[in-house]
Amino acid sequence: MNAFSYARPTALADALRRLRSGAVALAGGTDLLGLMKDGLVRPDTLVDLTGIEGLRGWSRERGKGLRIGALTPLIELEGNPQLGQLMPILREALRDAATVQLRTMGTVGGNLLQRNRCWYFRDEGTPCWLKGGTRCFAVDGENRYHAIIGARECVMVSPSDLVPALVAYDAEISLASSRGRRHMKLADLFVAPHGRERREHALRPGELITEIRIPEAALARKGTYQKAMDRKAWSFALVSVAAAARIERGVARDVRVVLGGIAPIPWRVAAAEKGLEGSELDEAACADAAERVLAGATPLRDNGYKLTLARELVRRALRSLVAA
Amino acid sequence: MPQVPSVNGAALRGPGPIDIALTVNGNAVSARVPPRRTLLDTLRESLGLTGSKRVCDEGTCGACTVIVDDRPVYSCMTLAVACEGKRVETIEGLAKDGELHPVQRAFVDADAFQCGFCTPGQIMSIVALLRATPAPSEADVRRAVAGNLCRCGAYPNIVAAGVSAGRRRK
Numbered sequence: 001m002n003a004f005s006y007a008r009p010t011a012l013a014d015a016l017r018r019l020r021s022g023a024v025a026l027a028g029g030t031d032l033l034g035l036m037k038d039g040l041v042r043p044d045t046l047v048d049l050t051g052i053e054g055l056r057g058w059s060r061e062r063g064k065g066l067r068i069g070a071l072t073p074l075i076e077l078e079g080n081p082q083l084g085q086l087m088p089i090l091r092e093a094l095r096d097a098a099t100v101q102l103r104t105m106g107t108v109g110g111n112l113l114q115r116n117r118c119w120y121f122r123d124e125g126t127p128c129w130l131k132g133g134t135r136c137f138a139v140d141g142e143n144r145y146h147a148i149i150g151a152r153e154c155v156m157v158s159p160s161d162l163v164p165a166l167v168a169y170d171a172e173i174s175l176a177s178s179r180g181r182r183h184m185k186l187a188d189l190f191v192a193p194h195g196r197e198r199r200e201h202a203l204r205p206g207e208l209i210t211e212i213r214i215p216e217a218a219l220a221r222k223g224t225y226q227k228a229m230d231r232k233a234w235s236f237a238l239v240s241v242a243a244a245a246r247i248e249r250g251v252a253r254d255v256r257v258v259l260g261g262i263a264p265i266p267w268r269v270a271a272a273e274k275g276l277e278g279s280e281l282d283e284a285a286c287a288d289a290a291e292r293v294l295a296g297a298t299p300l301r302d303n304g305y306k307l308t309l310a311r312e313l314v315r316r317a318l319r320s321l322v323a324a
Numbered sequence: 325m326p327q328v329p330s331v332n333g334a335a336l337r338g339p340g341p342i343d344i345a346l347t348v349n350g351n352a353v354s355a356r357v358p359p360r361r362t363l364l365d366t367l368r369e370s371l372g373l374t375g376s377k378r379v380c381d382e383g384t385c386g387a388c389t390v391i392v393d394d395r396p397v398y399s400c401m402t403l404a405v406a407c408e409g410k411r412v413e414t415i416e417g418l419a420k421d422g423e424l425h426p427v428q429r430a431f432v433d434a435d436a437f438q439c440g441f442c443t444p445g446q447i448m449s450i451v452a453l454l455r456a457t458p459a460p461s462e463a464d465v466r467r468a469v470a471g472n473l474c475r476c477g478a479y480p481n482i483v484a485a486g487v488s489a490g491r492r493r494k
Contacts, residue, residue: 001360002360003338003339003340003358003359003360004338004339004359004360005336005337005338005339005359006336006337006338006342006359006403006405007333007334007335007336007337008334008405008406008408009333009334010334011333014333014334017333018333018336026403026406029401029402029403029406030383030398030401033362033383033401033402033403034382034383034401036360037381037382044339045336046359046403048403048405048406050406051334075395098471099386099470099471099472100396100449100452100467100468100470100471101383101386101389101396101397101398101449101471102383102398102471104395104396104397105397105398105401105402233470234470234471
C-alpha cells in the first residue's frame with residue numbers, strides 16, 4: 001500500500017468537502033484495501049466514512065417504503081428478523097455473499113460499488129483495457145468467470161449478490177457530493193464499460209451513496225435469490241438470479257428477473273418481464289422467459305456453462321414464486 | 325510528521341506515523357503507526373501480539389481473525405487507525421490466570437488442529453459465534469468458520485470443538 005493521510009469526519013458535509021481529487025472514501029475496506037494492496041488504487045488521502053452519524057441502519061415508514069443507510073453493515077441486513085419478514089430476499093442474497101468476517105466489515109454502499117473480480121483487471125502488472133490499456137486479455141484468455149452477454153470492450157461481470165436482489169425490488173439510491181444531492185434508480189448506477197467509459201459505475205468524482213430506498217409498492221412482491229457457486233460455501237456467483245413478482249389470484253404482476261455474474265451490469269430484459277405479466281408462471285412461460293432473458297448471449301471459450309446455468313436458474317427462480 | 329488540523333472538521337493525519345489509542349484485550353494501549361498500517365501488522369509488530377497470523381494478507385484465509393467490538397473481522401483488511409477507540413480482542417486475551425478459555429479447552433479436547441497455524445483465527449471466529457449464538461448447531465459452527473481456511477483439513481474436529489464449547493457453556 002502507498003502512504004496516505006487519513007481523516008475520520010463525523011459529519012457528512014465534512015466528508016464530502018474532503019473528497020477532492022486524490023481522496024478516496026473508506027467504509028468497510030474489504031474491497032478497497034485489496035485494491036490498494038494490489039496497487040490498483042493509490043489515494044493520497046483516505047476519508048473514513050464510518051464515523052458519520054445517520055448513514056447506518058434501516059427504517060420502514062408505512063406508505064413510504066424501506067430506507068437503508070449506505071453504511072449499514074451487510075450482516076445487519078442479513079440478520080435482522082423484522083427485515084427478514086419484510087424483504088426475505090436480502091437474507092437469501094447475503095447469506096453466501098462472503099465470509100462472516102467480510103459480511104461483518106462490508107457495508108451496503110460498498111457492496112454496490114465493489115470493483116469487478118476479473119483476474120486480469122486485478123493483476124497490477126496486466127495493462128488491461130479497463131485500466132487504460134489497449135486490449136482485453138480475458139476475451140481470448142482465461143475466461144471461465146467472464147461475461148456471456150452485454151459486454152463490449154471489457155468482459156468483466158457484475159459481482160454483487162445484493163445488487164440483483166435490490167434491482168428486482170426497484171431500488172433507488174440517493175447520492176451526495178459537495179455540489180449537492182441527486183437520486184437515481186440503482187440499475188442506472190451500473191455502466192457496461194465501453195468507449196470512453198472505462199468504468200463500472202456512474203458515480204461522479206467526490207460523490208457518495210448515502211441511502212438505498214425500496215418503494216412501498218415493491219415490498220408487496222414475493223422474491224427469491226438463486227445462486228450457482230463453484231462450491232457449497234460462500235463464493236462469488238457464477239450465475240445468480242433475483243426474481244420477484246406480486247402474485248395476485250395465482251397470476252404474476254410486476255415481474256422482475258435480474259441476473260448477476262453473466263454481464264458487466266445487472267442483467268435485465270424488459271421484454272421478458274413484460275411477457276410474464278399476468279402469467280401463472282407455468283413451466284412453458286418460465287422457460288420462454290429464460291430464452292428471452294438470454295437471447296443474444298455469446299459465451300467465450302470457457303464459459304458456455306453459464307448459459308446452461310442461467311437458463312435453469314431463471315426457470316427455477318420464477319417457478320419458486322408460485323410454489324406452494 | 326506533525327498532524328495538520330483542518331478548519332472546523334476532523335483532523336487530517338499522516339501520512340507519516342501518528343499516535344493511535346485503542347483497547348486490546350481489555351488494556352488501553354497506544355501505538356505509533358502510519359495510517360496505512362493494518363491492524364494485523366500493528367498487533368504483531370508494534371504490540372508484540374503474534375498470535376494473529378499473517379498468511380494471505382488479502383482477506384481470504386482467516387488466520388488473522390480478531391474480534392472488534394464483539395464482531396469477528398479480518399485484521400489484515402482493517403487499518404489500525406480505523407480501530408481507534410474500539411475494543412480489539414485477540415487470541416492472547418482469551419486465557420485468564422492460566423486457565424484456558426472454554427473454546428481453547430474444547431479445541432484441545434477435540435484435537436481440533438494439526439499444524440495449528442489457523443487455530444487462533446478459528447478460535448476467535450467461534451468465540452464471536454458463541455457470543456451471538458450460545459448453543460450453536462453444527463451448521464452454525466460450519467458457517468462461522470467458513471471464512472477460516474485449514475490447510476491440514478482439521479475441519480471435522482474444529483466443528484466438533486465449536487459445538488462442544490457451546491454445550492459446555494450452557
